[in-house]
Amino acid sequence: MNDEKKLLNVTIDGVELEVPAGTTILAAAERVGAVIPRYCYHPGLSAPAVCRMCLVEVEGAPKPLASCVQPVQDDMVVHTNTAQARKARRAAVEFLLMNHPLDCPICDAAGQCELQDYAFETGQLKTRYVEPKLVMGRDKVTPEIVYFADRCILCTRCVRFMDEIAKDPVLVVINRGQRGYIDTMTGELFENPFSINIVDVCPVGALVNEDFLFKARAWDLDQTASICPGCSQGCNVSLGTKEERIVRAKPRFNPEVNSYWMCDHGRKTVINWGAGARIEVPMARDGDELKPVDWPQALDALSEAIGNEPGRARAIVSAGASNESLFTLRRLMEELGSDGGVFRVPTGPEAELPGFPKLKLRRDRVPNAKGAELLGFQRSDAVFDSAQGHRGALFVLEDTLEGAPDGFGTNAELFVYIGTRLNPAARSADIVLPSTTFAEMAGTFTNFEGRVQRFEQALRGPGLARPWWLTGSALLERLGAGGRYRTAAEVFAALASEVSEYEGLNYEVLGLKGAGAPGSSAAATAG
Amino acid sequence: MSDGLHPAVVSAQPSQRDEKNPDAPLFEGEYQDRLEKILSRYPFKRAALLPVLNMAQQVRGWISPDTIKRVAEILELSPAYVRSVASFYTMFQLRPAGKYLIQVCTGIGCDLCGAEDVVEGLLKATGTRIGETSADGKYTVVEVECLAGCGFPTMVQINDRMYENVKAEDVEGLLKELD
Ligand code: SF4
Ligand code: SF4
Ligand code: FES
Ligand code: FES
Numbered sequence: 162m163n164d165e166k167k168l169l170n171v172t173i174d175g176v177e178l179e180v181p182a183g184t185t186i187l188a189a190a191e192r193v194g195a196v197i198p199r200y201c202y203h204p205g206l207s208a209p210a211v212c213r214m215c216l217v218e219v220e221g222a223p224k225p226l227a228s229c230v231q232p233v234q235d236d237m238v239v240h241t242n243t244a245q246a247r248k249a250r251r252a253a254v255e256f257l258l259m260n261h262p263l264d265c266p267i268c269d270a271a272g273q274c275e276l277q278d279y280a281f282e283t284g285q286l287k288t289r290y291v292e293p294k295l296v297m298g299r300d301k302v303t304p305e306i307v308y309f310a311d312r313c314i315l316c317t318r319c320v321r322f323m324d325e326i327a328k329d330p331v332l333v334v335i336n337r338g339q340r341g342y343i344d345t346m347t348g349e350l351f352e353n354p355f356s357i358n359i360v361d362v363c364p365v366g367a368l369v370n371e372d373f374l375f376k377a378r379a380w381d382l383d384q385t386a387s388i389c390p391g392c393s394q395g396c397n398v399s400l401g402t403k404e405e406r407i408v409r410a411k412p413r414f415n416p417e418v419n420s421y422w423m424c425d426h427g428r429k430t431v432i433n434w435g436a437g438a439r440i441e442v443p444m445a446r447d448g449d450e451l452k453p454v455d456w457p458q459a460l461d462a463l464s465e466a467i468g469n470e471p472g473r474a475r476a477i478v479s480a481g482a483s484n485e486s487l488f489t490l491r492r493l494m495e496e497l498g499s500d501g502g503v504f505r506v507p508t509g510p511e512a513e514l515p516g517f518p519k520l521k522l523r524r525d526r527v528p529n530a531k532g533a534e535l536l537g538f539q540r541s542d543a544v545f546d547s548a549q550g551h552r553g554a555l556f557v558l559e560d561t562l563e564g565a566p567d568g569f570g571t572n573a574e575l576f577v578y579i580g581t582r583l584n585p586a587a588r589s590a591d592i593v594l595p596s597t598t599f600a601e602m603a604g605t606f607t608n609f610e611g612r613v614q615r616f617e618q619a620l621r622g623p624g625l626a627r628p629w630w631l632t633g634s635a636l637l638e639r640l641g642a643g644g645r646y647r648t649a650a651e652v653f654a655a656l657a658s659e660v661s662e663y664e665g666l667n668y669e670v671l672g673l674k675g676a677g678a679p680g681s682s683a684a685a686t687a688g
Numbered sequence: 689m690s691d692g693l694h695p696a697v698v699s700a701q702p703s704q705r706d707e708k709n710p711d712a713p714l715f716e717g718e719y720q721d722r723l724e725k726i727l728s729r730y731p732f733k734r735a736a737l738l739p740v741l742n743m744a745q746q747v748r749g750w751i752s753p754d755t756i757k758r759v760a761e762i763l764e765l766s767p768a769y770v771r772s773v774a775s776f777y778t779m780f781q782l783r784p785a786g787k788y789l790i791q792v793c794t795g796i797g798c799d800l801c802g803a804e805d806v807v808e809g810l811l812k813a814t815g816t817r818i819g820e821t822s823a824d825g826k827y828t829v830v831e832v833e834c835l836a837g838c839g840f841p842t843m844v845q846i847n848d849r850m851y852e853n854v855k856a857e858d859v860e861g862l863l864k865e866l867d
Contacts, residue, residue, distance in 0.1 A: 346753070
């Protein structure tokens, strides 16, 4: 133990620093801002040192050393960018490019490819290899992942992900040398709930997700920090968006929640969330019909209806709604006299990532069940029962109303539907307000263990759709029931001052990695 | 042997592929004993992979997917890993070969001395392409890297027999020799 704490002196590119014994040169170099090119090394995997891309010059060493595995020694003097180091790396790249098709113009990885980056950086723009290139073609490895063998640089990151993290060692290198390629036991497709992570770890365009294949160029995507809504784990993700559509979700590193990984179900959920015809304008009942209105009219209608004292309020909410939206609804219900609200939770089988067991695709396939609970809403398997015969005010917040019984909400004095899709049951509402999805607003979700995590707005909502907390707080202001919130951060601040579990938290404290609410099991690990 | 073809190493166990039963029981009888002997020589099971594969190939003539699974079971490895290792070595046949498996060295030494022409001649004479088995089931021609006889290029190995100094013009005689 003492040994591990021992600090060693090292000089990297002229900068002196101290690092704990056991630190690799590559990791130490990162601390002084020197990013050493690497292919086989991935921070979430073991380092086999097979690519020779990370070679650096170490004074006194007879030849360049592989910095990804070479531990720092006391008083070591390292040069990451001398002629010798550059020459070694240039040779590595030249070998890798020997049979590489260089089909960057049609390669999904172009623009985010480490081979492109380092080939460019090492500056050898022409090959000296004149023989015809070996052509191997492509094949599927899972029902949705395509493997382009010619682009593969045999770094074995995918092999190690399946072996070390998924603990499902289905991928291996077949053959050797330039004829080597990645395959399964008999070439059959494999399936694993975390398979698409192999696409993320691939440093080149050899493994690509069909979902994204040929859809967009990496440099055309906007990236937004977000949270996966696929289950109560709350994986940190980065949404790649283009022309107001989510084209992919990639995991965003968070050592407390998902490390570098996320599950396949989550990726699909992100892309499909909010797909389909949307409610784009507010609507108010006019006799038998729902008529489109503008926001001032909608708010007029709503405050008038509330002024008529429709009776106590009940609600069915979605556990996919943000804490801010749920809190705003709770405030409004309190104005009317709250009769309680319920939410339902679709479930599915749990799947653990054995190499990082903190990450599980959780049974609860919604992102904010815990948040809804902390705000006083109740989980229920029969959400329609309590609302069905209710005679006062009935609010539905973002529940799809799928499976609602006939005549749902017709007994209510006032039935307000706030959501994104107009299912038949929502058509009997008196007032319909379009709201936004998690991708179209800023907000927070509280994951299964009480960790509160922020997501940022990635898309514009369609038409006149607005986050409910914005609509709701405008309404509260009209009713003389509190100040108007201009940002999600303000709503959260108000929430945190009212709900003890969130005490001391605000958007700044949460940052983009989230924090546990004091008293929750996540508190100790909050960062 | 005539025509300047010298059989260099004659294997103690001639392995004519067609004599092998691809479904022969593995690791039974004398092979069970040999397996145990092999295992006793290594500190852990994984280390015995190459000799065990070698033995399996001797019994069955080639390394079939079924053989891979059996070996994986016995050595407590994943089948994919066993396939990976077997595919690394050209000595392991991952496909059934013809009666005569003709391995031509195209390593640097032999290549410089005309191995390509020998390969071409063999393919022409047998009417096959690299790795394919001829229609009559007799010949399979493959390229291998260095048969460790670089002083006698081109090296050709037919089943377990080595031939030195093979030239393109020797091909015909060589094939006749086999029948
Ligand atoms: S497919 Fe990608 S991750 Fe896998 S070995 Fe090839 S380059 Fe590396
Ligand atoms: S584990 Fe849950 S939160 Fe993480 S990616 Fe999968 S569905 Fe999303
Ligand atoms: S990154 Fe160090 S050898 Fe591959
Ligand atoms: S190169 Fe042919 S035997 Fe060595």
